Amino acid sequence: MTETFISSNSTCTLKCRTVVVFFAGVLTYRNNFEAAASEIAKRYDNAKIVMIFPYGMANGISGSSLFGLLARQLTQVGYDLTREQSRRIISASEIIREHAVDAANLIFIGHSAGGVVAYRTGLYLEAEYGVNQIQVFAVGCPKFYLKDIPYNSRFTYITGQKLDRITQIGGWQRPGSRVYRGKPGRIIQMKFNPNHQGWRFHASYFLKSDWTDSNEVFHTNSEDLVSKIHELHPGN
Template sequence: MAAHTSSLRVYLLAGVKTTTCSFNACKTRLEEQLHSEGIEHTIQVLFPYGDASRSLMRQLLEVKSDLSNRMRAGRVGGKYVWQQIKDTVNGERALFIGHSGGGAAAYQAAKLLEEEGAVHDFRVVQVGSPRTPIHPSLRDRVSYFHSIDSLGNLNDPISRIGSWGGWTRSGRTVPTWNRLKYAPGYVEGIPTVGGHADYFRNTEPFMDTEAVCNLDKTIGRVRAWLKEWL
């Protein structure tokens, strides 16, 4: 594990219609892991689009604002997160983990903070999120995890929303469409049990035949991607 002098700030970002307790198990598991590895940390749960009490339609429209193909950062969810944490980061390392629409807000917030110099060393993890275009200069700092079925096919409908595509042209050739032009630097499927809302479940029936729960699969893959950075 690399030696770091600064502490780690972890932000867990919820998607639409999410209950206030949805990240409880995830937060506890992350606290256990980071503590066992001697990493000083704080973990904060944020709701970029409000909690389950807000209008679903209003939340969906706000998520859409964070999925624009334009490369400018910070729309509704991203700006909300930025406003909540911009005065507390203080140059520390920051890890943003966003589920569903929270993944879009996580990227937008991180980009805003990076642009203004509030954070320099950060990573963004998108879990079951819509496809948000990632600026090429930041792609290696962003990972994307989605659910797959027993055949390895994507089976989370939310992960089909949005696009990473863009036109590419080399010299005088005819432009071609590159569906991964603005994709995150790392993309991986996770064989979870259940549906879009279940990536962080840790009890029955969200366990496979070997009694491995969705939470352990998700956190395990995220931790593997972060191995060198942490």
């Protein structure tokens, strides 16, 4: 079941110029995006920050129940990877229409499977309601078949410097297909905290996760990621 809330880091509640929407993947907790939301608030004026959990939150779930949640979520992800529309996409679209009536800029940021939902939700809003100011950023996301359409020019795919198993899933182009021959408008590889390994690396893109590089320059994952998004789409 889709869950959503407005981040306390929002700098606007009504008639907001910019609406930034975070889309979560599987086994994600309520506060996962708050460090990144704080960075959004520093860079975008009059910004409402909406958190959408298309597959539900993992808060308060543990033990065998957590495995049950994961199994259900993975089934839903498999559906969303292969189909252009699902009830999660329609639900997300309704939530966004409620919060973004007056927005001049719409920025969708999806993590993992949330990147798939972010892309498809933007495409649905464009096709059904003529909303064409959406910029989509998918971070640590599995690949999925893309049509070669103008919408892709507003789709940015971001990965890390280390192997992330999730980003190895799928492909952009379907072999032999004349329809699914598209690709993201931008594919960007960034450096994130190298101390994280395996699944911790995949989970850390949006966390503060501070680290110092070989030149003794201080970084945080959330700040570097949002800085790159703002560089690519300042929202002016």
